[in-house]
Amino acid sequence: MYLLIDAGNSRIKYAWHDSQHWLGHDSCSTDRPQLMLPPNLSVTRIVASNVAGSAVAEALQTELTPLAAPIEWLKASAERCGVRCAYPDPARLGADRWAAVIAAWHRTRSDCLVVCAGTATTVDLVRADGQHLGGCILPGLGLMRESLAQSTASLPETGGEFRLPAINTADAIATGCLLAQLGAINAQHQQLSGAAPILLTGGHAPALLPLCGTQASHQPTLILDGLLQVATSELPC
Ligand SMILES: Nc1ncnc2c1ncn2[C@@H]1O[C@H](COP(=O)(O)OP(=O)(O)O)[C@@H](O)[C@H]1O
């Protein structure tokens, strides 16, 4: 059994797979790393991406000590599972982005855009031949709204709907933050061949999906899929 763990800055997502099927999945807050695994889960390999810092890594390490397998921490590298990293210093690329890029390329085998819309939003470009081209990082939808609410006297943090043009404050904020995300996605998409698929993952993906056009699809398990791809390859992390 493979156990795959994606530790983001807000939530830890995890799932287990028997090399044929996903058998279960769950998530917990990154502030309280507590994994709920079935008793007697016979795990042969644990592959994890962690962008939430060393304290979270240590907590997971402690939590999973009873399992027979050690945690293998994925780090981006020059090449992995057929994908070549654009960063001259690959270890600087977030392991979650790297896993998502690996999964996206294996899924599409075409030019594609990978959007991870979580605490931060990351956009990555991948070419059909497996070359990662880089991308961009911007505050996630929640962070955008939070920063507006925190730095102003009267802007609300929640509510509102996408309306062009908006005619009330809540809608104006919701619309502005979504347009900022879409602007980054569309600008990066224009660097690829016209109809390249856009793979959206992360907690805010459902909010972006209806605005991203027909090339876009929601891939809730993209990062875990990439971790599985790594786990089922022969190489250690
Ligand atoms: N239905 C949802 N389930 C979970 N998170 C959601 C949902 N809708 C919006 N979110 C937001 O998505 C964020 C978590 O997304 P996620 O991709 O797990 O982030 P990260 O990888 O940075 O931890 C939460 O902070 C929350 O604000």
Ligand SMILES: CC(C)(COP(=O)(O)O)[C@@H](O)C(=O)NCCC(=O)O
């Ligand atoms: C950009 C990120 C903070 C996104 O984290 P997340 O929103 O998934 O919690 C993470 O991928 C990260 O720390 N990356 C390292 C810097 C980089 O990718 O260039």
Ligand SMILES: [K+]
């Ligand atoms: K993200």
